[in-house]
Amino acid sequence: MHAQQMQDARERLASGEAADDLDVDPYVSLHQLCLQPPTDMITTSTDEVKLMGGLSQNGRPAELVRVKKNGKAISLATGQPIEDYDEESKDGPIRVKRSMSQQLEDEEEIMRSMARRKKNATPEELAPKKCKEPGCNKEFKRPCDLTKHEKTHSRPWKCPFTTCKYHEYGWPTEKEMDRHVNDKHSSAPAMYECHFKPCPYKSKRESNCKQHMEKAHGWTYVRTKTNGKKGDSVKGSSSAQPTPAMGNLPTPSSDHTNPIMTPPEDMMIGSHLDFPMYPSHEQFQADLFGVPSLHDDIQLEFSPEDLTPEELSSPLERGTPSTDAGQFNAFQELTPEFTGQFEDIYGAHVQLPTPPNNFFNKEFSANFATMGQDLCAPLNGNQPHFSPSGQGSAMLYTPTSMADLDEGFIDEFAVNGQIGEDFPLFPTGGLDKSMELDPTVFGTMPPSLAAGFTQPSSQDFMDYTTVDWSGDFATFPEQH
DNA sequence: AACTCTGTTGTT
DNA sequence: AACAACAGAGT
Structure with a gap:
């Protein structure tokens, strides 16, 4: 190696540059630097050569230093004395760690700095955020x-x-x-009944039911959260009954066999x-495939609209290629339920919040509309887009679990002895093309999404091609 | 920052 | 009175 190359290498090493682009073997060069230094760097037999510093240690690139007997250190790169070489650095060839007191000081300083930053937040930072809407x-x-x-x-x-406004x-x-949608478009909206029999009040909204019971019956309920502005634990007369934690109850049923879901009286206290939190395996199969209904709690989402008015002309016409993402998302939306239920099959101990209902009941049309919306997930600049909550719930099917x-x-x-065909969540007949299965749905899944999946994929999981979906759509309700 | 629950207030 | 909308605040 030429002396100039050696010098270059030393300089680059000393400056913290990566050594892998040196035209010399970095290991060899470092070795040579230490063992075969140029004559101007020759150390005495009593000197030590150490690697010192580093960005994480002293904020400077690590460098080789020659430590003389007298305790002074000289940079091999510059030949200049190292001012802050101290006893601590002598403890080992590489200063791995600062003293605890030093770290504490640094952390305190960081905290002080943060505090100052907070305290000295600019007026803009502290100012209320104003809505820019005209x-x-x-x-x-x-x-x-x-x-x-x-x-x-x-x-x-x-x-x-x-036709809904x-x-x-x-x-x-x-x-x-x-x-x-539950209020206005559901054929069997979830209802909340007044607990004070025989009061006939019932509401589609839990909050209104609560409000009713408070006002009409002097009821007090124990908030599940303490974010009320007034003292929440005590409200109204002391004789008032505590409220059941309705928020924790299963979603009011829309099951036609039990359209009114009111917490049992014992919940009042x-x-x-x-x-029943778990469906049996048999029940699940029956629900899913035998008895027509859709699990009420399958929240198949509509999507925020980033669509053109044309795309919005019909909820079932928001197709376009965006359905790729939407369809996937629709499946995602299904998956918590499916996975949750199959957890049971798998023997996992995961409680489901709600007993399943039937899969294809009359309400399905409304739910399906949701699915359709979801199918036609919003577009952001025509890029596939997943609805907000869908993104966090990618399911994970594993070959093992499938097995x-x-x-x-x-x-x-x-179907026809085949498993693993595409999984058309939605019917293709009688619907606009937005409902059609796009074969690219899973095949071109964005990596970020595909990352959450393992094979076999969802389309391997089920095949609904034998299901006649069109009937439900033929009677798609237009209530408002 | 999203989600959730709740209280308040406007509207029907 | 009931319903609806949305802001405040905790998680």
Whole structure:
């Protein structure tokens, strides 16, 4: 190696540059640097050569230093004395760690710095976040509250029923849209009954039912959260009964066999819930494949609208290629239920929040509309887009878990002796093409999404091609 | 920052 | 009075 090359290598090493692009073997060069230094760097036999510093240690690139007997260190790269070479660095060839006191000091300084930053937050940072919507001057302390508020302007969640005013107007949140669909478009809306028999009051909204019981019956309920502005634990007369934790109850049933789901009386005194939480395996199969109904709690989402008015012209016409993502998402939305139920099959001990209902009941049309919306997931610049909550719930099927499936179950999905055909969640007949299965759905799954899946994929899981879906759509309700 | 629950207030 | 909308605040 030429002396100039050696010098270059030393300089580059000393400057912290990666050695792998050196035209010399970095190991050899370092070795040579130490063992065969140029004459101007020759150390005495009593000197030590050490690697010192590093970005994480002293903020500078690590460098080789020659430590003389007198305790002074000289940089091999620059030949200059190292001012901050101290006794501590002598403890080993590489200074791995700072003293605890040093670290504590640093951490304290960081905390002080953070505190200062907080304390010295710019007025802009501290200022309430103002809504930019023309004519709206609302302000919010938290950015996320502003974000939420802004949804009340954009109202991205559109009712799937084209004749519904909320098809155009939309809803700020998915929850509100779901509630609306339950209120206005469900053939068997979930209902909440007044607990004070024989009061006939019942409401589609839990909050209103609560409000009713409070106002009409002087009822007090124990909040599940303490975010009320007034003292929550004590409210109203002391004789008032505590409220069952309705929020923790299963979703009110829309099952036609039990359209009214009211917590049993014992819940009034806060007893634990003893709803059947698990469907039996047999029941699940029956529900899924035999008895027509859709699990009520399958929250198949509509999607926030980033669509053109044309795309919004019909809830079932939001197809376009965006259905790729949407379809996948629709499956995702199904998966918590399926996976949850199959957890039972697998023997996992995961409680389901709600007993399953039938799969294809009359309500299915409304639910299906949701699915359709979901199918036609919103577009962001024509890019496939997944609805907000869908993203976090990618299911994980594993070959192992698939293998564990009951044979009879598999048989249910075998079509023409085949398992593993595409999985058309939605009918193709009588529907616009948005409902059609796009073969690219899974094949071109974005890596970020595919990452959450293992094979066999969902389409291997079921095949609904034998199901006649069109009937439900033929009678798609148009209530409002 | 999203989700959730709740209280308040506007509307029907 | 009941319903609906949405903001505040905790998780």
